[in-house]
Amino acid sequence: MTYLSFMNKNYNPLEQQSNDEILKTRLKIQNTDYIRDIINGLPYITAILNSYRQVIFSNETLLQQLNISSIDEVIGLRPGEVIHCVNSNKEEGGCGASENCKVCGVFLSILQAQKTKGKSQYECRIKAMHDGMEIAFDYLATSNPIIWENEEFIIFSLTDISSEKRRKALEKTFFHDIINKAGSLQGFIQLIQSVSDIETIQKYTHLASDISQELISEILSQRQLIAAENNELAISIERVESISIMSSLIREISNQKISQNIQVIMDEKSTSEYIHTDINLLRRVLLNMLKNAVEASEKGDFVIISGELSNSRYVFKVHNSKFISKDIQLQIFQRSFSTKGMNRGLGTYSMKLFVENYLNGKVHFESNELNGTTFYVELPYFETV
Known part of the structure; x- marks a missing residue:
């Protein structure tokens, strides 16, 4: 079900219960032993919400897991505000008021429960x-x-499934891709062993070498992602030239199977500048952007990479002609979201993680039906003599 199917025409995200009413209800719940004991006995984050989605009471697990010293800090807040969701302060109405909230599992779970009067679960x-x-x-x-004392409430809980989702992502993408590449490599080695023609052997050896490089790249990519999420990634800053990076990436992506019948080119207006960055992380991010653009394109389409100085930053751009629908736009950069199927979705998330947490840059995108989609990587530029 979608956000729109839940919405009451009178819904107003700004509407809240008064503090006096909230405190009065909280005291009643706090003084009702069986409710307090049941909520506190649950091993996952749990809160009682009023009909305005505000926290009336929470369990000890919520306070412990979110490092909150007192329940007073969360009373009257909405779930996104409690867990410091980056979208909860985008609009005046807080949690539930921004465009991103329309695809949020927390918000949709509560709305569905209120509408259907039944239990509702969503991954978020x-x-x-x-x-x-x-x-x-x-x-x-x-x-x-x-319903308690003729009032409607929601027993709301959050179960952390991050480890499960990451394990499934490993099984679905990383191990699957590694096995496929290892199988291809084994196949070419067997072909090399079965032929005697020198020219054919050289051809298969070259292909096997390319596959082995891709195999190593996949392994290193996963290792870097794990290290980055654990704040353990060590980077190596060096002086690199922008045009040469883009040219080498075009050669690399053009030789891959996904680029058949897609033309990957560099904008002739791109400017050559020297930037100080970790070249391996930057290449990984830009290559990911190119792969996403190529995979979204159709036979005969162009994918264009470019780079230029803008406001003391060097900006790389990757453009394709396809439009990303609004519901997908709202979920890009989320860790487990992917348009490629269940248990995938590390591409745009890792791009943002690497650039913004390690390269002191910024990643964003624009997409509309008229101009297509452009992803941007902005990096700090320091002019050197």
Whole structure:
């Protein structure tokens, strides 16, 4: 079900219950032993919400897992505000008011429970701010409606499924891709062993070498992602030239199977500049952008990479002619979201993680039906003599 199917025509995200009413209800729940004991006995983040989605009461697990010292800090807040979701302060109405909230599993779970009067569960991907950094979480949001003393409430819980989602992503993408590439490599080695013609052997050897390089790249990419998420990634800053990076990436992507019948070119207006960055991380990010653009394109399409100085930053751009629908746009950069199927979705997430947490840059995109889609990587530029 979608956001629109839940919406009441009178829904107003700005509407909230008064503090006096919230405190009065909280005291009643706090003084009702069986409710307090049941909620506190649950091993996952749990809160009782009023009909305005505000927290009336929470369990000890919520306070412990979110490092909150007192329940007073969360009373009257909405779930996204409690967990410091990056979208919860975009609009005046807070959690539930931004465009991103329309595809949020937390929000949809609560709305569905309120509408159907039954239990509702949604997986949700949340980016939260902690110590000045964005942290990605995967939760299972569960909402159970109850009536207590003639008032409607929601028993709301969050179960952290991040480890499960990451394990499935490893199994679905990393191990699957590694096995496929290893199988291809084995096949070419067997072909090399079966032929005696020198020219054919050289051809197969070259192809086998390309596959082995891709295999190593896949392994290193996964290792870098794990290190980055654990704040353990070591980077090596060096002086690199922009045009040469883009040219080498065009050669690399053009030799891959996914680029058949797609023309990957560099904008002739691109400017040559020297930037200080980690070339391996930058190449990985830009190659990922190119792969996404190529995979979204059709036979005969162009994918254009470019780079130029803008406001003391060097900006790389990757453009393709296809439009990304609004519901997908709202979920790009979330850890487990992918248009390529279940249990995938590390591409755009890792791009943002590497660039913004390690290269001191910024990643963003634009997409509309008239101009197609452009992804941007902005890096700091320091003029050198």
